[in-house]
Amino acid sequence: MINGSKTITRPIRWAMVGGGEHSQIGYIHRSAALRDRNFELVAAALDIDPTRGRVFGEQLGIDPERCYPDYLSLFELEAQRHDGIEAVSIATPNGTHYAITHAALEAGLHVVCEKPLCFTLEQAEALRTLAQSKGRIVGLTYGYAGHQLIEQARAMIAAQALGEIRMVHMQFAHGFHSAPVEAQNQATQWRVDPRQAGPSYVxxxxxxxxxxxxKVMLPDLKIKRLMCSRQSFVASRAPLEDNAYTLMEYEGGAMGMVWSSAVNAGSMHGQKIRVIGARASLEWWDERPNQLTFEIQGQPAQILERGMGYLHPDALQDDRIGGGHPEGLFEAWSNLYRRFALAMNAADRGDAEALAALRYPDIDAGVEGVRWVERCVESANQDSTWVVY
Structure with a gap:
């Protein structure tokens, strides 16, 4: 159980690029990073408006002299300090991720980046090569992976509790953009602009x-080929899609499906994953993250609760408040930031064994996310033909 004990000798000196006062995601980055005292927010370039960024930075308790107008100034001037930053989180629109991550790595910094890592597989591979050459950690904020029942599902699948895996059904299908909300919502506008969002939206x-x-639950399951169909139900979003169906064939014969949507009217979030085996199935829903459904054919369904002693030790390692009390997204993100800190610390110490023992959304996860989107777009643009992964 995580109880607030120190996991590293001192906090990592940390900065943010983006994540300003009106950011949708900035606060959760700060809450997650600061919760376990593994990071200390000492500098930032929070806003495209330097004055607004400085004012908000001061409200966060950052020294005004370390509230910078842009990321280049941040990296250059912090490198000149004896107490300069060691890591940075990037919470900016997608179109900026590659340039900022590249500059951060060149400056010798560890990076936590919003997804997608970048727009193209070529860019992603270049960032991976650079991170490896610099010995720096790159983490991606797939925050839902920090829920402890994801680890429980992984352990059960590995123990053959489901039998041979046949199907994996995935969806993240909310309804908040079922109308053209971007006309009034600036925070949504960039998500449907190819110049800033890249080759896809949802x-x-x-x-x-x-x-x-x-991939966390089924690390040995490899995609062989996929086909994708995507739609722009709000026509003004074309060529970017607001709905997509992706069918995947895995090596070994299992099948997978991903429904990605922002127009599932009435749905709050709609992120679910169901893994179906020859003997049993399990399902996790992010709106009810404290329960994992386990269904054995011919037997009553079971609901496994987070924090309970019957869970696998790997799941209980991420527990924070014991069974019965509900945990949510803030705890999941905090778990990921804790792992990011441990990985950064291990890299700085040159402890390859400790680093290899950690599991978190790393640079490889970022590369694979870009690869998947690229292949989906390729398939959809070829009239939904199968493409080799």
């Missing part, structure tokens, strides 16, 4: 989340 924005959960 495939990269939501579809990669359950895809990563499937």
């Amino acid at each position: 495939l990269g924005d939501v579809g990669t989340h359950p895809l990563y959960l499937s």
Whole structure:
């Protein structure tokens, strides 16, 4: 159980790029990073408006001299300090991720980046090569992977509790953009602009989340080929999709499906993953993250609750408040940031064994997310033909 004990000798000196006052995701980054005292927020370039960013930075308790107008100034001037930053989180629109991550790695910093890591597989591979050459950690914020029942599902599948895996059904299908809300919502506008969002909208924005959960649960399941159909039900979003269906064939014959959508009217979030085996199935739903459904053919369904002693030790390692009390997204993100800190610390110490023992959404997860989106777009643009993965 996580109880607040120190896991590293001192907090990592940390900065944010983006995540300003009106950011949708900035607060959860700060809450997760600061909760376990593994990070200390000492500098930032929070806003495209330097004055607004500085004012908000001061409200967060950052020294005004370390509230920078842009990320280049942040990296350059912090490198000149004896107490300069060691890591940075990037919470900016998708189109900026590659340049900022590249600059951060060149500056010798560890990185936590919003997904997608970048727009193209070529860019992603270049970032992976750079991170490896610099010995730096790159983490991706697939925050839902921090829920402890994801680890429980992984352990049960590995123990053959489901039998041979036949199907994996995934979805992240909310309804908040079932109308053209971007006309009034600036925070949504960039998500449907190809110049800032890249080659896809919902495939990269939501579809990669359950895809990563499937990789945690089923690490040996490899995609062989896929086919994708995508739609722009709000016509003004074309060529970007607001709905997509992706069918995948895995090596060995299992099948997978991902429904990615922002137009599932009435749905709050709609992220689910169901793994179906020859003997049993399990299902996790992010709106009810404290329960994992386990269904053995011919027997009553079981509901496994987080925090209970019957769970696998790997799941209980991520527990924070014991059984019965509900945990949610803030705890899941905090678990991931704790792992990011441990990985950064291990990399700084040159402890390859400790680093290899950690599991978190790393640079490889970022590369695979970009690869999947690229292949989906390729398939959809070829009239939904099968493409080799």
